[in-house]
Amino acid sequence: MLAGIDLGGTQVRVALARSDGNVIASIKTKTPSLGTPQAMVDWAAAEIDRHRGREKVRSITIAAPGPIDIKRGVLVNPPNLPGWRNVPLAAMLAQATGAKVHLANDADMAGLGEFHHGAGRGTRNMVYITWSTGIGGGLIIDGKLHRGGHGTAGEVGHMIIDPNGPLDACGQRGCLEAFIGGANIARETGHTAAELFAAAAQGNRQARMMVERAARYMGFALISLTNVIDPEMFVIGGGVSRSWSMIEPTIVETLHSSPFIKPARRPRVRRARLGDRAGQIGAVEWARINQ
Amino acid sequence: MLAGIDLGGTQVRVALARSDGNVIASIKTKTPSLGTPQAMVDWAAAEIDRHRGREKVRSITIAAPGPIDIKRGVLVNPPNLPGWRNVPLAAMLAQATGAKVHLANDADMAGLGEFHHGAGRGTRNMVYITWSTGIGGGLIIDGKLHRGGHGTAGEVGHMIIDPNGPLDACGQRGCLEAFIGGANIARETGHTAAELFAAAAQGNRQARMMVERAARYMGFALISLTNVIDPEMFVIGGGVSRSWSMIEPTIVETLHSSPFIKPARRPRVRRARLGDRAGQIGAVEWARINQ
Numbered sequence: 348m349l350a351g352i353d354l355g356g357t358q359v360r361v362a363l364a365r366s367d368g369n370v371i372a373s374i375k376t377k378t379p380s381l382g383t384p385q386a387m388v389d390w391a392a393a394e395i396d397r398h399r400g401r402e403k404v405r406s407i408t409i410a411a412p413g414p415i416d417i418k419r420g421v422l423v424n425p426p427n428l429p430g431w432r433n434v435p436l437a438a439m440l441a442q443a444t445g446a447k448v449h450l451a452n453d454a455d456m457a458g459l460g461e462f463h464h465g466a467g468r469g470t471r472n473m474v475y476i477t478w479s480t481g482i483g484g485g486l487i488i489d490g491k492l493h494r495g496g497h498g499t500a501g502e503v504g505h506m507i508i509d510p511n512g513p514l515d516a517c518g519q520r521g522c523l524e525a526f527i528g529g530a531n532i533a534r535e536t537g538h539t540a541a542e543l544f545a546a547a548a549q550g551n552r553q554a555r556m557m558v559e560r561a562a563r564y565m566g567f568a569l570i571s572l573t574n575v576i577d578p579e580m581f582v583i584g585g586g587v588s589r590s591w592s593m594i595e596p597t598i599v600e601t602l603h604s605s606p607f608i609k610p611a612r613r614p615r616v617r618r619a620r621l622g623d624r625a626g627q628i629g630a631v632e633w634a635r636i637n638q
Numbered sequence: 639m640l641a642g643i644d645l646g647g648t649q650v651r652v653a654l655a656r657s658d659g660n661v662i663a664s665i666k667t668k669t670p671s672l673g674t675p676q677a678m679v680d681w682a683a684a685e686i687d688r689h690r691g692r693e694k695v696r697s698i699t700i701a702a703p704g705p706i707d708i709k710r711g712v713l714v715n716p717p718n719l720p721g722w723r724n725v726p727l728a729a730m731l732a733q734a735t736g737a738k739v740h741l742a743n744d745a746d747m748a749g750l751g752e753f754h755h756g757a758g759r760g761t762r763n764m765v766y767i768t769w770s771t772g773i774g775g776g777l778i779i780d781g782k783l784h785r786g787g788h789g790t791a792g793e794v795g796h797m798i799i800d801p802n803g804p805l806d807a808c809g810q811r812g813c814l815e816a817f818i819g820g821a822n823i824a825r826e827t828g829h830t831a832a833e834l835f836a837a838a839a840q841g842n843r844q845a846r847m848m849v850e851r852a853a854r855y856m857g858f859a860l861i862s863l864t865n866v867i868d869p870e871m872f873v874i875g876g877g878v879s880r881s882w883s884m885i886e887p888t889i890v891e892t893l894h895s896s897p898f899i900k901p902a903r904r905p906r907v908r909r910a911r912l913g914d915r916a917g918q919i920g921a922v923e924w925a926r927i928n929q
Contacts, residue, residue: 414900472787486866488779495868496763497903505898506862509800510855518897519861564801570810571797575777575866577786606809607796609705612788 349638350395350407350446351630353453354378354387354436356427361391362627363398366405368463368635372398373627384422384434392443406638408449408630409436410456413483417498420450426516451633452494453626455501457619458485459492460629461582465620472578475619476503478565479585480529480540481516486576492633504528508567523568527561529586544590561587562594566601569616573608584619591618640929641686641698641737642921644744645669645678645727647718652682653918654689657696659754659926663689664918675713675725683734697929699740699921700727701747704774708789711741717807742924743785744917746792748910749776750783751920752873756911763869766910767794769856770876771820771831772807777867783924795819799858814859818852820877835881852878853885857892860907864899875910882909 349368353360360375374394381387395404412425420437422428441448458467458475467473473487482504486493493500504524505517512521515531525531529540536543536557546554569581587594599616602608621628640659644651651666665685672678686695703716711728713719732739749758749766758764764778773795777784784791795815796808803812806822816822820831827834827848837845860872878885890907893899912919 470787488784489782491780493779493867496761496870496905497868499903500866500868502865502868502898505865506797507858508798509802510858511800522865522898567798567801571862572866574793574796574813575791575863576784577788577791577793579787607793607813612790614787 348399348402348404349631349634350404351456351627351632351634352391352407352409353456353626353630354409354411354428355453355626356412358623359387359391360624360627361394362631363395363404364631364635366635366638368631370628370631373624374398378428384431384436384439388436388439388443391440395444404444404446406634407440407444407446408451408456408633408637409440410451410453410626410630411436412453413499415450415452417450417452417494420448422450447638449633449637451630452485452498452501454483455485455492455494456629456633457584457621457625458487458501458582458629459632460621460625460627461584461619462487463632464628465625466582466617467580470579472576473580473582474503474572474576474578475582475584477585478527478583478587482524482528482585488576503568503572506568506571508564523564526564532557532561540587544587544593547593548590558590558593559597562597563601565594566598566604569598569602569614570605570608573602573612573614577612578614580615580617582617582619584622584625588618639690639693639695640922640925641695642747642918642923642925643682643698643700644747644917644921645700645702645719646744646917647703649914650678650682651915651918652685653922654686654695655922655926657926657929659922661919661922664915665689669719675722675727675730679727679730679734682731686735695735695737697925698731698735698737699742699747699924699928700731701742701744701917701921702727703744704790706741706743708741708743708785711739713741738929740924740928742921743776743789743792745774746776746783746785747920747924748875748912748916749778749792749873749920750923751912751916751918752875752910753778754923755919756916757873757908758871761870763867764871764873765794765863765867765869766873766875768876769818769874769878773815773819773876779867794859794863797859797862799855814855817855823848823852831878835878835884838884839881849881849884850888853888854892856885857889857895860889860893860905861896861899864893864903864905868903869905871906871908873908873910875913875916879909
């Protein structure tokens with residue numbers, strides 16, 4: 348059997364699956380209620396043990412927020428898991444379960460999930476973008492997850508969109524996230540991104556303009572990514588994608604406004620399909636690939 | 639045997655190689671002196687025939703400037719080969735030689751050449767950038783050339799660096815090439831890029847500032863590419879790379895100025911090694927891979 352764990356700042360999700368990747372059980376709880384890394388590991392190991400029946404769980408992947416050390420399986424210092432510094436999570440869970448455990452980037456796993464079981468099915472080259480408080484992503488290149496030379500590929504939120512732009516929490520000036528990451532939108536407008544989108548939905552003119560500007564910047568990023576990677580599809584997930592009907596037209600219009608990207612090579616732009624389950628589904632898939 | 643042809647606006651180069659990729663003969667001539675596509679094909683076929691001895695040439699790749707239709711082997715309308723519109727070059731050369739012929743993007747082939755036999759040897763993920771009149775590139779992902787869903791990946795010159803920037807010949811506003819492509823530098827300054835670099839080398843202060851600005855913009859592009867692709871190395875070729883000692887410090891300094899790209903995951907930045915031969919060497923390699 349396989350298991351995929353999606354460790355987020357608010358929730359932890361565990362999915363148990365057969366060796367072919369078919370999910371048979373899915374459990375979640377609140378991360379803060381577990382408290383420490385060891386308590387999280389013990390909870391996950393107990394849940395896996397409870398649902399595995401008589402079968403042995405051979406391979407587990409933990410999807411976790413970066414920065415992580417994928418080679419050593421260590422959480423470095425994820426901003427949304429305060430206090431979890433240099434936690435050797437893969438080794439801890441391997442000890443608790445006896446399984447082979449991999450630690451992987453959460454956006455990579457969500458992208459892998461969408462590629463195998465969500466909006467990206469049937470493509471070979473796909474860029475997944477998660478647009479929430481921050482902006483992350485995962486690349487599928489020729490049917491495989493591309494993690495890069497140091498395991499940090501897919502950080503699409505940190506492309507420079509304008510070197511004279513605002514400063515992002517990452518320390519860079521004018522990266523995509525600096526312009527349109529949810530946290531930066533909130534800082535700039537004094538309202539959360541959710542409030543902004545709600546106001547725009549209700550017809551507030553200024554809110555609409557800001558939403559349109561945000562979508563336009565996402566469109567610029569897609570132009571750059573299309574020219575560099577030439578994917579068949581972009582899949583956009585994360586909290587902001589819940590307002591799909593408000594952002595999709597401007598994103599697509601901006602992408603199509605590039606005269607350099609001829610119609611025949613325009614990638615499709617799709618909303619993610621798996622919602623909050625993308626990470627755990629991708630983690631199961633990664634556990635299957637690496638079993 | 640194999641052959642690689644590099645078809646440029648000024649020169650055509652043919653390399654003949656053994657099946658293992660070892661080049662045994664290399665010939666070049668001026669493109670305009672050949673005149674028509676058929677004359678070029680006849681010349682190349684005759685040169686290949688003359689140097690092949692008793693061996694049969696099985697596989698040939700033609701590296702050509704875009705836009706090209708790699709699937710059908712057709713040159714679409716390359717700006718630096720005026721009059722060569724919709725030329726079915728692969729089919730023409732296949733008929734003249736009896737070999738299997740592939741048409742490929744010239745920057746992709748130069749990148750492949752540098753990866754297998756030049757500055758990029760030993761890496762797995764490498765971004766090649768050719769910086770001349772225009773800016774192009776080629777991506778090596780996990781040891782293989784990445785051409786993308788429509789064969790147009792690697793167009794690093796057309797990433798948006800500032801959506802309010804100048805207009806490029808490609809029709810996009812504020813792409814990397816719009817800022818620092820040789821043709822745009824010449825248009826902006828009234829001097830060719832070569833003149834600008836010569837003046838900077840002689841200590842002209844304004845020229846130095848412009849060169850530094852150009853190198854800084856290249857550095858911004860490398861930040862974006864590092865965050866998206868996470869390569870181990872950038873290899874920079876093309877005319878501008880001849881002024882390596884003038885551009886390298888600022889490019890590297892800009893890349894290293896990103897606090898988000900920690901020292902451990904900084905890609906190396908290297909000057910291309912194969913010079914004008916990169917395209918033909920890459921084309922031989924592609925002929926070998928696809929024989």
